[in-house]
Amino acid sequence: ILNVEQSPQSLHVQEGDSTNFTCSFPSSNFYALHWYRWETAKSPEALFVMTLNGDEKKKGRISATLNTKEGYSYLYIKGSQPEDSATYLCAFKSAGGTSYGKLTFGQGTILTVHP
Amino acid sequence: KAGVTQTPRYLIKTRGQQVTLSCSPISGHRSVSWYQQTPGQGLQFLFEYFSETQRNKGNFPGRFSGRQFSNSRSEMNVSTLELGDSALYLCASSLVAGLTNEKLFFGSGTQLSVL
Numbered sequence: 001i002l003n004v005e006q007s008p009q010s011l012h013v014q015e016g017d018s019t020n021f022t023c024s025f026p027s028s029n030f031y032a033l034h035w036y037r038w039e040t041a042k043s044p045e046a047l048f049v050m051t052l053n054g055d056e057k058k059k060g061r062i063s064a065t066l067n068t069k070e071g072y073s074y075l076y077i078k079g080s081q082p083e084d085s086a087t088y089l090c091a092f093k094s095a096g097g098t099s100y101g102k103l104t105f106g107q108g109t110i111l112t113v114h115p
Numbered sequence: 116k117a118g119v120t121q122t123p124r125y126l127i128k129t130r131g132q133q134v135t136l137s138c139s140p141i142s143g144h145r146s147v148s149w150y151q152q153t154p155g156q157g158l159q160f161l162f163e164y165f166s167e168t169q170r171n172k173g174n175f176p177g178r179f180s181g182r183q184f185s186n187s188r189s190e191m192n193v194s195t196l197e198l199g200d201s202a203l204y205l206c207a208s209s210l211v212a213g214l215t216n217e218k219l220f221f222g223s224g225t226q227l228s229v230l
Binding site: 004032034036042043044045046049051089091093095100101103104105106107108 | 118119148150155156157158159160163170171173205207212213214216217218219220221222223224
């Protein structure tokens with residue numbers, strides 16, 4: 001069974017703070033790493049799909065980096081706003097083994113941005 | 116373009132009963148995958164369907180089954196319900212299945228409570 005871990009489990013920041021959190025995944029059989037944002041009472045929404053080692057993606061104030069050799073990805077939020085409050089999920093897609101083609105999700109980081 | 120539609124939104128059942136959940140993907144999407152979310156757990160992969168065929172399966176007992184119709188709509192069935200099956204069940208759609216870089220589009224989920 002694949003292990004995808006996210007840290008921290010939860011985070012409280014003040015409006016305007018920049019923050020980042022981590023997703024750790026297996027360094028073998030890597031195919032892709034997904035990031036999703038899940039706001040309360042809504043559906044999870046894709047932020048990024050990352051496939052190449054060293055990849056960096058950006059969407060507005062949110063950016064992500066990927067290191068497939070050491071098995072981690074960072075998500076950064078610059079100048080957090082209350083509307084950024086959500087659970088951020090990462091998911092690892094395996095290219096081999098018994099988890100071939102499956103998306104394995106981490107447990108998420110719950111971000112709360114206080115005005 | 117309509118999003119992923121899941122019905123019903125809420126369900127209350129008793130132990131031993133069976134339940135069927137429905138998912139209509141985004142028009143043109145041929146892959147539907149199902150996930151279970153329980154408190155304290157990340158999204159757990161149930162199965163993935165593409166072109167009416169199950170392409171991948173998670174580690175769930177045989178009481179959990181699904182199918183996909185020619186219009187790509189999918190149903191998930193849980194027989195002989197147990198208390199531990201109480202969860203939010205999410206479905207997600209994408210154009211294709213398997214080793215793809217596509218992001219998933221999620222529905223709002225069906226909240227199942229087993230009493």
